[in-house]
Amino acid sequence: MTNSLPSLHKPCSGYTDDDLVSMIKAGGGHSRKAFNCLYELYFDMVRMSVKYHRLEKNHILDAYTQALLSFHTSILAGKWERRGTLRAFFAIIFRFKCIDTIRSNPTISLDAALEEYLRKEAEDGATNPEEIMIGDEEHSMENDRAEIRKRCLEEASGELQPREMEILTDYFVNNYKAKDLAEKYGYKNAGVAKTTAYNLKNKLNRSIRELCEKKPECRIICP
Amino acid sequence: MEHAPYETIELYIRNLMTPADRKAFETQVAADPDLAGEVAFYEALLLHRDKSLAAEWKAKGEKMLAGDTPPLKAATVNRFRIQWAAAASLILMLTATGIWYTQFYNPYGSVVTQYMEPYRYSGDLGVQIPGTEDRDWQRALALYRERSYEQAAILANGLENSRQYADDARLLGGVILIEQKHPEKALQKLRDVRSPVLRQKAQFYSALAFLQDKKPEKARAILTEIAKDGSSHYQDEAREILQKIE
Incomplete structure (x- = not known):
């Protein structure tokens, strides 16, 4: 799967939309590079949005941050089917995130000029925004439940050291190979790194179970 | 490590499943404590990752807004440059097309080629003791037939004040200039042909020269005259050409 990945040493402007998507899907260092580039490449939307200072x-x-996470x-x-540019696809998500931000802050409103700017950015998206954002609408309906889960899981994660959470995140979420994990965190070899990752997984699971027993409201996160 | 279950779990956590898939997955989770445990585990990691990224990106964004980092120029996204380049390309293309049309393309070129006939001398060359002018004229004709137009034209020019060959020389000169695609100069030569015998030829060649010069109105005027003139040898040709250039 990784045999056709673009080089990590290219400048951001040298990556095509397809390059960036393949890097995101590959995870690990490639995904990190892709997001660093995307953050900078699309940042002009932030500048333009700040310009409309409502x-x-x-x-x-x-x-913008939430949009990038949803985008990922x-x-x-x-969800991106190459019917439009990647930038326009992102613009659709960013626009919805801006609207979400406004919804949660009744004192502010979406400036007409900003609305028009974001709409134009998204014009080339050729994607039905409803298809992308359906998840976000459902999330708003289960907001309270999601908030409780979030609070409880953060509390359970708090029992692990930040480095331990980083190791877990890199291995299980960022798709680091055991060999890369060993290199990054200074383990003797890939085998040691993998064993460490699974030991930490057991530790986090234990912490979640103990929290469920301790706090009834957190039983929502337990089986 | 197995990523497959986590990809599905992430779709569920991020609410990116269809309602039907979500319901099916929730049923699965409810029936499988191990799967439920995996969902909680992965969700905790996603929360941690999102929080770290959000903090990192926010700091980066603040720095960029403060002007420490210049905006990155995307290879594909500078709309103004793309628009400018497109406009410049269009102007260049239109200019090139205009130049080609005005300088090179002639919609009447095929008509001129079809009706252009070589110059034929109908005078008498059988002088027993040819003088200088006779020899020059014969040489001009010979060079013309060999397609040595420039040398033929030089000799013909020298004979434009000749008592015997003046009009023929002008006619020959005019035809050579049409062959060489210099219609304006050809028209000047042909205009000076006075002899009634050669005037019809000169008129017809003039019409062709105007077509070569992309002046169909002037060609039409001459051809209309010729077409009405019953005594002209070019009456049929003139009518045919008038139909073609309508």
Whole structure:
């Protein structure tokens, strides 16, 4: 799967849309590079949005970050079907995140000029925004449940050291190979790194179970 | 490690499943404690990852907004450059097309080629003691037939004040200039042909020269005259050409 991945040493402007998507799907260092590039390549949307200063800088940056996270999952889920540019696909998500930010802040409103700018950016998307954002609408319906789960899981994760959480995240979420994990964290070999990752997994699972026993409201995260 | 279950779990956690798939997955989770445990485990990692990334990106974004990092120029996204390049390309293309049309393309070229006949001298060359002018004229004709147009034209020019060969020389010169695609100069030569015998030829060649010069209105005027003139040898040709250039 990784035999046709573009080089990590190219400048960001040298990657095509297909390159970036394949890098995201590959995970690990390639995904990190792709997101670093995407963050910078699309940042002009943030600058333009900040220009229409009805939305505060922090709100825009939060919306942008959330958009990138949703964008990542959407790519992995195969939501981008190459009917438009990757940039326009992202613009659709960013626009919805801006609207979400406004919904949660009744004192602010979406400037007409910003709305028009974001709409134009998304014009080339050739994708039905409803298909991308259906998940976000459902999420808003289960907001309370999601908030409780989030709080409880963060509490359970708090029992592990930050480095331990980093190791788990790199191995299980960022798709690091055991060999790369060993190199990054200084383990003797891939075998040791893999064993460490699974030991830490057991530790986190134990922490989750103990929290469920300790706090009834957190039983929502337990089987 | 097995990634497959985590990909599905991430879709579920991010609410990117269809309602039907989501319901089916929830049923699965409810019936399988191990799967439920995996969902909780992976969700905890995603939360941690999202939080780290959000903090990292926010710091980066603040720095970029503060102007420490210049905006990255994407290879494919500078709309103004693309628009400018497209406009410049269009102008260049239109200019090139205009130049080609005005300088090279002649919609009447095929008509001129079809009706252009070589110059034929109908005078008398059988002088027993040829003088200089006779020899020059014969030489001009010979060179013309050999397609040595430039040398033929030089000799013909020298004979434009000749008592015997002036009009023929002008006619020959005009025909050579049409062959060489210099219609404006050809028209000047042909205009000076006075002899009534050669005037019809000169008129017909003039019409062809105007077509070569992309001036169909002037060609039409001459051809209309010729077409009405019952005594002209070119009456049929003139009518045919008029039909073609309508």
